[in-house]
Amino acid sequence: MTAAAEPRAPLLEVADLARYFPTRNAFGRRTGWLRAVDGVSLAVWPGETLGLVGESGCGKSTLGKTVMGIYTPTAGEIRFLGREIGRLRGRERRQVAGDLQYVYQDPGASLDPRWKVERSLHEPLLIHTRAPRVEREERIQAILRAVGLPDAHLDLYPHELSGGQQRRVGLARILTLEPRLIILDEPTSGLDVSVQASVLKLFRRLQESFALTYLFISHDLAVVRAMCRRVAVMYLGKIVELGDAAGLFGAPHHPYTRSLLAAVPTIGGRRVTPEFSLEGEPPNPRDVPSGCRFRTRCPLAQDICAAQEPPLRPIGGQLVACHFA
Amino acid sequence: MSELLSVRGLTVEFATDQGVARVLDRISLDIGQGEVVGLVGESGCGKTTLARTILGILPPGAGLIRGGEVHFKGRDLLREDPSVVNDLVRGRGITFIPQDPWSSLSPLFPVGAQIMDLMKWKSPRREAAGPPASGGWPALFRRYPGARRRADREAVLEILRAVQFPEPARALSRLPYEFSGGQRQRLMIAMALLPRPDLIIADEPTTALDVTIQAQILRLLRALVKERGVSVLFTTHDLGTAHEICDRIVVMYAGQEMESALTDVFFDRPAHPYTRRLIESVLSLDGEIQDIPGEVPSLIEPPSGCRFHPRCDYATRECGARRPDTHTVEGEHHVRCYHPLGAARPGA
Numbered sequence: 001m002t003a004a005a006e007p008r009a010p011l012l013e014v015a016d017l018a019r020y021f022p023t024r025n026a027f028g029r030r031t032g033w034l035r036a037v038d039g040v041s042l043a044v045w046p047g048e049t050l051g052l053v054g055e056s057g058c059g060k061s062t063l064g065k066t067v068m069g070i071y072t073p074t075a076g077e078i079r080f081l082g083r084e085i086g087r088l089r090g091r092e093r094r095q096v097a098g099d100l101q102y103v104y105q106d107p108g109a110s111l112d113p114r115w116k117v118e119r120s121l122h123e124p125l126l127i128h129t130r131a132p133r134v135e136r137e138e139r140i141q142a143i144l145r146a147v148g149l150p151d152a153h154l155d156l157y158p159h160e161l162s163g164g165q166q167r168r169v170g171l172a173r174i175l176t177l178e179p180r181l182i183i184l185d186e187p188t189s190g191l192d193v194s195v196q197a198s199v200l201k202l203f204r205r206l207q208e209s210f211a212l213t214y215l216f217i218s219h220d221l222a223v224v225r226a227m228c229r230r231v232a233v234m235y236l237g238k239i240v241e242l243g244d245a246a247g248l249f250g251a252p253h254h255p256y257t258r259s260l261l262a263a264v265p266t267i268g269g270r271r272v273t274p275e276f277s278l279e280g281e282p283p284n285p286r287d288v289p290s291g292c293r294f295r296t297r298c299p300l301a302q303d304i305c306a307a308q309e310p311p312l313r314p315i316g317g318q319l320v321a322c323h324f325a
Numbered sequence: 326m327s328e329l330l331s332v333r334g335l336t337v338e339f340a341t342d343q344g345v346a347r348v349l350d351r352i353s354l355d356i357g358q359g360e361v362v363g364l365v366g367e368s369g370c371g372k373t374t375l376a377r378t379i380l381g382i383l384p385p386g387a388g389l390i391r392g393g394e395v396h397f398k399g400r401d402l403l404r405e406d407p408s409v410v411n412d413l414v415r416g417r418g419i420t421f422i423p424q425d426p427w428s429s430l431s432p433l434f435p436v437g438a439q440i441m442d443l444m445k446w447k448s449p450r451r452e453a454a455g456p457p458a459s460g461g462w463p464a465l466f467r468r469y470p471g472a473r474r475r476a477d478r479e480a481v482l483e484i485l486r487a488v489q490f491p492e493p494a495r496a497l498s499r500l501p502y503e504f505s506g507g508q509r510q511r512l513m514i515a516m517a518l519l520p521r522p523d524l525i526i527a528d529e530p531t532t533a534l535d536v537t538i539q540a541q542i543l544r545l546l547r548a549l550v551k552e553r554g555v556s557v558l559f560t561t562h563d564l565g566t567a568h569e570i571c572d573r574i575v576v577m578y579a580g581q582e583m584e585s586a587l588t589d590v591f592f593d594r595p596a597h598p599y600t601r602r603l604i605e606s607v608l609s610l611d612g613e614i615q616d617i618p619g620e621v622p623s624l625i626e627p628p629s630g631c632r633f634h635p636r637c638d639y640a641t642r643e644c645g646a647r648r649p650d651t652h653t654v655e656g657e658h659h660v661r662c663y664h665p666l667g668a669a670r671p672g673a
Binding site for chain 1: 620
């Protein structure tokens with residue numbers, strides 16, 4: 001797909017990845033599968049930020065966590081740095097962790113309240129590297145400066161820091177390992193606009209200074225638009241549209257992407273209007289509709305949508321999974 | 326416009342381990358009949374405390390009202406007999422839509438039972454009880470007359486249809502967990518409308534929802550309140566949401582109100598430097614990232630005068646000395662600033 005335009009190899013490549021969770025009844029018997037991620041293929045190129053958007057429950061976090069190794073894939077491949085990592089275990093898997101890191105919604109919350117900042121920052125280096133103490137200290141100080149905190153903060157406990165500073169320490173902790181790819185899972189949800197803006201600026205600055213690649217998971221389209229060069233839109237475990245951010249936001253082809261964009265509250269634009277077409281809520285992922293999964297809410301749906309699942313095919317500059325795009 | 330609710334110089338403090346935090350500092354606010362007013366500001370600026378003070382549900386013992394008045398339909402809610410406020414105002418004249426419907430519904434009872442429980446006391450068909458007669462049964466044991474119960478049940482079904490709740494009659498016997506977040510929020514809107522209030526206080530009612538569901542809920546809420554002529558105080562930290570639903574917007578910063586203007590004026594010609602910074606920090610779908618330098622101040626040792634002055638580009642000595650008075654820019658556009666930005670804003 002994008003391979004022609006990009007001479008290098010992708011940093012991360014996911015092929016037909018699936019992750020199912022069993023659903024059980026009251027007696028523990030399996031009654032079916034919840035198909036959280038159901039056949040997703042995408043590539044993340046070095047230095048880029050790939051956005052992954054969708055409503056809650058669409059499987060975007062499950063995808064991120066499966067790539068990270070928190071869940072084992074039910075099917076499909078995860079190639080990272082040219083190596084299949086989906087089924088690695090133990091020591092081999094830990095070696096990957098230095099290059100691949102995951103940032104939760106609030107990275108500050110993963111600090112141990114009984115540890116000083118310094119100890120929290122040394123920990124990943126102790127686990128993953130054999131660097132001597134002096135070298136570790138140098139590295140930690142450099143990274144602390146990069147996230148915008150003074151050295152004096154090394155001697156503080158997390159509760160002595162503000163929420164924003166805790167967040168920075170959490171990020172510093174991840175950066176000490178010099179990862180290549182960072183999966184950011186809803187890194188700004190729940191933040192105020194002004195704080196969100198400074199966190200996003202920090203991500204951008206760190207990306208430049210540490211040559212990072214981001215997989216940016218978010219439900220907030222405005223944030224994704226500001227941060228990402230390419231965007232994948234997920235609906236009920238499948239990618240429905242994938243392409244350049246400019247193209248996807250400028251001329252969305254999939255009816256779901258269009259509705260999603262129309263639903264974003266904007267300033268100076270449209271007020272609540274009748275044009276917005278998306279009614280109802282996403283169906284239960286335990287019981288996905290046949291054919292195209294979006295058809296139950298789609299204004300364009302016809303018989304073929306129930307019968308056949310549309311494959312991702314190139315339309316304009318994007319890949320779109322729709323019979324009528 | 327005749328004011329339905331009028332808050333004057335309201336000051337609320339919380340005692341904390343570190344000291345006394347003045348969470349609301351001489352706040353004034355008006356809401357007209359049938360008006361949807363947005364109260365916007367960052368987390369910790371006092372939006373929720375203001376909403377709770379108006380409703381009279383500050384956490385007992387912790388929140389201390391240090392001064393000010395809250396006038397609602399000719400009553401000063403802070404000085405009125407609490408039992409009268411409870412009987413006529415809270416849950417009847419003024420109702421509430423919470424941010425998180427989970428914490429307002431008991432997981433153990435069917436939603437129908439919970440709605441009827443509300444209607445037993447807050448139905449518009451219930452006549453005012455007056456002060457409790459001494460020696461009688463406690464209010465809890467009073468009967469729910471059958472005729473009113475039947476009429477109330479009809480009203481409940483009607484309102485559930487109005488909020489587009491699927492299969493209202495069957496839904497009443499279900500438990501809250503059987504509904505999605507969007508449906509629970511529809512239920513909350515229905516419960517807020519049932520007592521036929523004059524004012525609904527909606528505290529970030531769509532923050533926890535996805536954009537598509539949020540758009541549906543906002544559209545529904547605005548249509549329902551406009552149809553019924555109900556006023557709304559809508560708190561949110563999302564300016565986009567405020568733009569979608571509000572007639573007028575009041576912006577708060579660190580416990581002080583900074584500016585109040587009709588929605589279009591608010592976004593086109595903001596007069597307060599903070600308002601302008603806040604609007605600029607919103608990411609548009611094609612936008613650049615702009616933040617507000619500095620951090621939100623501590624409310625325990627807040628900056629003197631205008632609380633925004635340490636982060637303000639236009640601050641002068643008088644800003645730190647005394648809080649500016651309200652200055653009327655034009656008509657309904659009020660700002661508390663010594664150096665309001667001129668009407669001419671490049672590009673606006």
